[in-house]
Structure formats: structure tokens, C-alpha cells
Amino acid sequence: ARAEALAASSGPGLTRDGHHVALLANIGGVEDAEAAGPQDLEGVGLFRTEFVFLSSDKAPTVAEQAEIYRRVFAPFGSRRVVVRTLDAGADKPLAFADLGPEENPALGRRGLRLSAERPELLDAQLEALAVAARDTGADVRVMAPMVATAEEADWFARRVRENGLPRAGVMIEVPGAALRSEHVLRDVDFGSLGTNDLAQYTMAADRMQGVLSDLLDPWQPAVLDVIAAACEGAARAGRPMGVCGEAGGDPLLALVLTGLGAGSLSMAPSKVAMVRYALSLHSLPDCQGLAAAARGARTAREALDAVRAAVHADL
Ligand code: PEP
Numbered sequence: 554a555r556a557e558a559l560a561a562s563s564g565p566g567l568t569r570d571g572h573h574v575a576l577l578a579n580i581g582g583v584e585d586a587e588a589a590g591p592q593d594l595e596g597v598g599l600f601r602t603e604f605v606f607l608s609s610d611k612a613p614t615v616a617e618q619a620e621i622y623r624r625v626f627a628p629f630g631s632r633r634v635v636v637r638t639l640d641a642g643a644d645k646p647l648a649f650a651d652l653g654p655e656e657n658p659a660l661g662r663r664g665l666r667l668s669a670e671r672p673e674l675l676d677a678q679l680e681a682l683a684v685a686a687r688d689t690g691a692d693v694r695v696m697a698p699m700v701a702t703a704e705e706a707d708w709f710a711r712r713v714r715e716n717g718l719p720r721a722g723v724m725i726e727v728p729g730a731a732l733r734s735e736h737v738l739r740d741v742d743f744g745s746l747g748t749n750d751l752a753q754y755t756m757a758a759d760r761m762q763g764v765l766s767d768l769l770d771p772w773q774p775a776v777l778d779v780i781a782a783a784c785e786g787a788a789r790a791g792r793p794m795g796v797c798g799e800a801g802g803d804p805l806l807a808l809v810l811t812g813l814g815a816g817s818l819s820m821a822p823s824k825v826a827m828v829r830y831a832l833s834l835h836s837l838p839d840c841q842g843l844a845a846a847a848r849g850a851r852t853a854r855e856a857l858d859a860v861r862a863a864v865h866a867d868l
């Protein structure tokens with residue numbers, strides 16, 4: 554019965570009572586885009602642009618980038634494509650954007666911090682994205698990685714708009730930005746929670762160290778509290794908040810994140826059908842109850858068990 558229900562689920566993400574949660578794809582390049590484009594999803598919630606250039610030793614030109622971005626956008630027609638500007642450094646080093654060795658790369662000049670030191674890289678990328686958006690007609694929205702402060706968000710939004718791109722957002726993956734999301738989001742159009750880094754920084758546990766996976770677990774109640782604070786701040790600012798970390802692709806966590814206030818979930822495309830099915834079985838108040846149960850737990854294990862015990866199906 555579950556397999557049939559799963560196969561039959563299609564269309565936009567909706568809770569049982571009709572609350573919309575956009576279901577989006579995480580992609581890393583042209584091949585992923587061509588595979589995800591024909592699938593039943595509402596667009597892209599995270600295009601990790603740095604993946605395209607992992608083996609480039611020279612900075613790609615505007616023309617080279619525009620050609621790639623056109624091929625990434627085209628499979629999505631007029632659907633939304635959320636593009637993250639280069640998230641170089643730490644676990645994603647790029648040869649042409651290397652600022653030299655650092656003692657603590659995860660806490661160093663990575664993401665938007667690197668863009669601030671090499672603004673010519675950011676401007677070339679934004680220019681190429683604007684060209685490709687115009688040429689394809691895709692609904693392109695650009696967001697910055699590793700934003701920590703309101704000033705950084707403002708600086709990024711200004712540069713995005715100067716390049717003729719209509720929508721700017723920020724990733725919320727630093728606890729400081731999550732706690733202050735109302736203020737960080739004031740001059741941007743949306744926020745997107747990066748739960749992988751948010752867990753790393755909330756629990757002070759290196760995401761590259763597999764032995765620390767219990768601490769990196771998004772079911773950690775502290776991580777859920779930080780996510781809740783970020784969603785509440787976004788609501789006060791009147792800005793949509795989504796999730797683009799791996800947590801959004803787990804059906805039980807997807808329910809919890811919906812209950813915490815996430816309005817979109819971006820995940821590996823293979824996960825969309827299961828998450829859509831899970832949402833269809835639960836109302837928004839159900840999801841809010843699951844979120845409260847998870848946050849009421851003392852441990853990650855207890856949070857997961859509490860939600861598992863309360864859901865209406867074997868998800
Ligand atoms: C995240 O940090 O959760 C995220 C979506 O980005 P990445 O995994 O690429 O750092």
C-alpha cells in the first residue's frame with residue numbers, strides 16, 4: 554500500500570490540510586540539472602556552483618560561466634532555480650580562490666568571506682548568472698553561503714541587484730545569523746537553512762570527521778532550537794525561510810522542519826517522492842506538534858523516537 558501511495562503522489566508538496574511546502578532539488582552541475590529537470594519537483598533549492606569548478610585551476614570567464622549556467626537553467630523552464638554563489642574554502646577548496654593555508658579552515662575565510670576578499674570573482678559570477686537568467690527565462694534567485702551578519706547580507710544583496718538580478722537571499726548556516734535572522738534578512742528576499750554547517754557550528758563538531766556524526770545529527774535538540782529561532786525571526790521579518798541541507802530529505806525531519814516554519818525543502822531529487830508522501834499524511838498542526846515533541850526531548854535519540862512514535866505511518 555505504501556509503495557502504491559508513494560508512486561501515486563505527485564505535484565506540489567502539500568500537507569494533508571493543504572499547506573504548501575515547495576519541494577526542490579539540490580544539484581551540483583549540468584548533469585544533475587538534466588537528470589532533475591524532467592522530474593516532478595518545483596525547481597532547484599540549491600545549485601552548489603563551486604562543484605562545477607572543483608578541477609579548474611584558472612578562474613572561469615564570464616562567457617564560460619554563462620554557458621554552463623544556461624545549460625543548468627534550461628531543464629527547469631520557468632521554474633525557480635536558487636543558485637548559491639561560490640562556497641569555496643574549508644571542505645570545498647577551489648584552486649583559483651585559494652587564500653593560503655589557515656589553521657581552522659571551517660572558521661576561516663570561506664564562503665562569502667572569500668567573496669569579500671575577491672569581489673572580482675563574485676562580480677564575474679553574478680554577471681554570468683544574469684546573462685544566463687535572461688537567456689533562458691528561468692526564475693533565478695541568488696544566495697550567499699556562510700553569512701554571519703546583517704552587514705554581510707546587505708553587502709551581498711546590493712551586489713546582486715547591481716548586477717541586475719532581482720532576488721537575493723542568504724544561507725543561514727552560522728548560528729549567529731540564525732539567532733539574528735530577523736535582522737539579517739531585512740534587506741534580502743529569503744533565507745535558506747544549511748543544516749549541515751548549522752549542525753557543525755552549533756555543536757562545534759567538524760563535519761569532515763565521521764566519528765563525530767552523533768554530534769552532527771540534525772535531531773540534536775540544540776540544532777532544532779537554532780532552526781526554530783531562525784524560522785521565527787524570518788517570520789517576524791516577513792521573509793520566507795527554506796531548508797537546503799541534507800535534513801530536508803529525511804521524511805520525519807521534513808515534517809519537523811515544516812512544523813518549525815520551513816516553507817521549502819531542497820534535497821537530493823531521489824528523496825522528493827517520499828517527502829511529498831510524508832507531508833500528504835500530516836496536517837500543519839500535526840507537524841507543529843511533531844516539532845514541539847522533538848524540541849521537548851533531551852537527546853537526539855529521544856527526539857527521533859518521540860517523532861517516530863507519533864507519526865501515522867511507517868515513514
Ligand atoms: C549546508 O551547509 O547545509 C549546505 C546546504 O551547504 P553545503 O553542504 O554545501 O555546505
Ligand code: MG
Nearest residue numbers: 726747749750
Ligand atoms: Mg554549507
